[in-house]
Amino acid sequence: AQTVTQSQPEMSVQEAETVTLSCTYDTSENNYYLFWYKQPPSRQMILVIRQEAYKQQNATENRFSVNFQKAAKSFSLKISDSQLGDTAMYFCAFMKYNNNDMRFGAGTRLTVKP
Amino acid sequence: DGGITQSPKYLFRKEGQNVTLSCEQNLNHDAMYWYRQDPGQGLRLIYYSQIVNDFQKGDIAEGYSVSREKKESFPLTVTSAQKNPTAFYLCASSIEGPNEKLFFGSGTQLSVL
Numbered sequence: 165a166q167t168v169t170q171s172q173p174e175m176s177v178q179e180a181e182t183v184t185l186s187c188t189y190d191t192s193e194n195n196y197y198l199f200w201y202k203q204p205p206s207r208q209m210i211l212v213i214r215q216e217a218y219k220q221q222n223a224t225e226n227r228f229s230v231n232f233q234k235a236a237k238s239f240s241l242k243i244s245d246s247q248l249g250d251t252a253m254y255f256c257a258f259m260k261y262n263n264n265d266m267r268f269g270a271g272t273r274l275t276v277k278p
Numbered sequence: 279d280g281g282i283t284q285s286p287k288y289l290f291r292k293e294g295q296n297v298t299l300s301c302e303q304n305l306n307h308d309a310m311y312w313y314r315q316d317p318g319q320g321l322r323l324i325y326y327s328q329i330v331n332d333f334q335k336g337d338i339a340e341g342y343s344v345s346r347e348k349k350e351s352f353p354l355t356v357t358s359a360q361k362n363p364t365a366f367y368l369c370a371s372s373i374e375g376p377n378e379k380l381f382f383g384s385g386t387q388l389s390v391l
Contacts, residue, residue: 265323270320
């Protein structure tokens with residue numbers, strides 16, 4: 165079974181600074197997808213970024229980028245120029261190719277301080 | 279506005295009672311999902327449906343039931359067999375499967391009286 169581990173239950177960062185959230189996963193699969201989802205206080209889940217395992221290039225979405233290390237099974241999220249609106253729970257998720265069961269980590273609570 | 283609507287926002291269940299959580303989407307998505315979120319944990323899949331009149335169990339389907347009679351609707355019933363139903367329930371949809379992107383509703387908090 166695939167597992168997703170987020171080793172940082174809570175993190176904080178000053179506004180405008182950069183923060184990196186860690187995620188590791190365990191799988192024997194070669195083809196899969198990785199995701200970062202954000203859950204703000206409204207509790208609605210929002211996709212932040214998505215990475216396909218067969219792509220070596222790291223995904224980026226504006227201020228959000230990932231460091232995907234396939235051999236190390238690591239998928240960290242970097243948030244640049246942090247904004248107060250980035251305050252949320254962040255969940256790392258894994259899914260095998262052609263499968264509907266997405267596995268989530270326990271989450272990292274990020275607080276952006278003014 | 280297109281999106282996913284979950285209702286009610288808060289729901290209370292008495293012992294031995296079945297309750298149904300509503301999930302409606304107007305995104306014309308084929309696939310729909312139900313997840314459960316407990317405090318300090320990530321989401322766990324209860325059921326999913328890729329097409330009308332078809333659905334599959336996820337990891338924690340025991341004590342839950344679903345139906346998919348219409349493309350737009352995927353209600354979840356929490357039965358009396360679910361002994362620990364207190365949780366936050368999230369419904370989601372995607373065009374074909376979650377490989378692309380999951381769109382989530384705003385959730386239902388279920389508590390036991």
